Amino acid sequence: MLTFIIKRIVSLVLTLAVVSLLIFTIMSVLPGDPAAIMLGTSARPDTLMALRHTMGLDQPLLARYLHWLAGVLTGNMGVSSTYGVPxxxxxxxxxxxxxxxxxxxxxxxxxxxxxxxxxxxxxxxxxxxxxxxxxxxxxxxxxxxxxxxxxxxxxxxxxxxxxxxxxxxxxxxxxxxxxxxxxxxxxxxxxxxxxxxxxxxxxxxxxxxxxxxxxxxxxxxxxxxxxxxxxxxxxxxxxxxxxxxxxxxxxxxxxxxxxxxxxxxxxxxxxxxxxxxxxxxxxxxxxxxxxxxxxxxxxxxxxxxxxxxxxxxxxx
Missing domain, CATH: 1.10.3720.10 (MetI-like)
Structure with a gap:
């Protein structure tokens, strides 16, 4: 029974890792720029670039995924851009x-x-x-x-x-x-x-x-x-x-x-x-x-x- 539970835990962890990659990929390829949507069409280019940098959108996809996953594992799930709270x-x-x-x-x-x-x-x-x-x-x-x-x-x-x-x-x-x-x-x-x-x-x-x-x-x-x-x-x-x-x-x-x-x-x-x-x-x-x-x-x-x-x- 103990062996089965250990195998199930390992399987669950691997499954969750794959699912996290799929979630991040799907969210990243959604149409539209989140920063542009938040600021509106009248936003200045420098303001848009600053918000994209704050949100980490100017980083490569792999770096963004690893940063997000590391934060989730350590309990730091980031700060909401809408509510401004963790x-x-x-x-x-x-x-x-x-x-x-x-x-x-x-x-x-x-x-x-x-x-x-x-x-x-x-x-x-x-x-x-x-x-x-x-x-x-x-x-x-x-x-x-x-x-x-x-x-x-x-x-x-x-x-x-x-x-x-x-x-x-x-x-x-x-x-x-x-x-x-x-x-x-x-x-x-x-x-x-x-x-x-x-x-x-x-x-x-x-x-x-x-x-x-x-x-x-x-x-x-x-x-x-x-x-x-x-x-x-x-x-x-x-x-x-x-x-x-x-x-x-x-x-x-x-x-x-x-x-x-x-x-x-x-x-x-x-x-x-x-x-x-x-x-x-x-x-x-x-x-x-x-x-x-x-x-x-x-x-x-x-x-x-x-x-x-x-x-x-x-x-x-």
Whole structure:
């Protein structure tokens, strides 16, 4: 197990190095001069040259890449040309909102999807199964931003129970901060819950058709006991896989929801950096998103060996 973890860490580091090179290359070949876009068309040539020198745009591509990578490795991620503050501090502040929001949303998705998927599998082809199928399809079909608008109309305008947007900050109290995240978390969670419900139902049905489950039931074990003792543990692999993918999506794909609810998170920071051509912020945020995806996928691979003994045996 230790050898596998070491190999995975080495693989993750190499993958992240390649991804960082791709990110830098793509950002560098985007059309337009970031310095000219920031200063406008009326900027003087000497002023433009001075800003390009400050941003390091007059250096060769390889030198710029190595300088950026060295800064990232040492924690010096540069200074935002738009905000005039260190990017590391800017990302850290935004991450304090995006990470709890993603955890909140994935927790809600699990709380909704796992029971529905199990109940749907146990009541296969019955009224409950069809109802759960309709709900899951509705969750998947409705986009997160449209769901967010409906939630704002119902729970902020018609029933003024929750704030329609904004984030007061954790310093104002946990209750107020979480209240501001309830509606965006639900808007993010429901589409993911629809997908996870379908995956859970399919995984449980496949496991319940296996010979070892049929044998346990034939020996006198009830179907419910066989489900909890044998079905759910062996159906965990596809569920964990989808959870890993969904968590990375919630971290990196919450741009629209954060803008809809006026939340100062990483997604909104990435959007603002893109519109303002803040090159260093764009590179650092995209690299962070890529690192989160790579790390989560690595943790999912490691969890396979903890969940399913058959995977451990195949790796030996």
């Amino acid at each position: 990017v590391a501090g800017l990302i850290w502040v935004r991450l304090q909102l995006t990470l709890p929001l993603a955890l909140f949303a994935i927790g809600l998705a699990m709380a909704i999807a796992l029971p529905l998927g199990v109940v749907s599998a146990r009541r296969r082809r019955g009224p409950v199964d069809y109802l759960v199928g309709l709900l899951s399809q509705a969750f998947i079909a409705i986009p997160a931003f449209w769901m967010g608008l409906l939630l704002i109309m119902v729970f902020s305008l018609f029933l003024p129970w929750l704030p329609a947007g904004g984030f007061p900050g954790w310093q104002s109290g946990v209750i107020k901060a979480l209240a501001a995240l309830v509606l965006p978390a639900i808007a993010l969670a429901l589409p993911q819950a629809g997908v996870l419900t379908r995956v859970t139902r399919t995984a449980v049905l496949e496991v319940m058709q296996e010979d070892f489950v049929r044998t346990a039931i034939a020996k006198g074990m009830s179907e419910g006991a066989a489900l909890w003792r044998h079905g759910l543990p062996n159906a965990a692999i596809p569920v964990v896989t989808v959870l890993g993918l969904q968590f990375t999506f919630l971290i990196a794909g919450s741009v629209i929801v954060e803008n809809l609810f006026d939340l100062p998170g990483l997604g909104r920071l990435a959007y603002q950096a893109l519109t303002q051509r803040d090159l260093i912020v764009m590179q650092d945020v995209v690299l962070l998103f890529a690192a989160i995806v790579i790390v989560v996928n690595g943790l999912v691979d490691i969890s396979y060996r903890l969940i399913d003994p058959r995977v451990r045996e195949q790796a030996l």
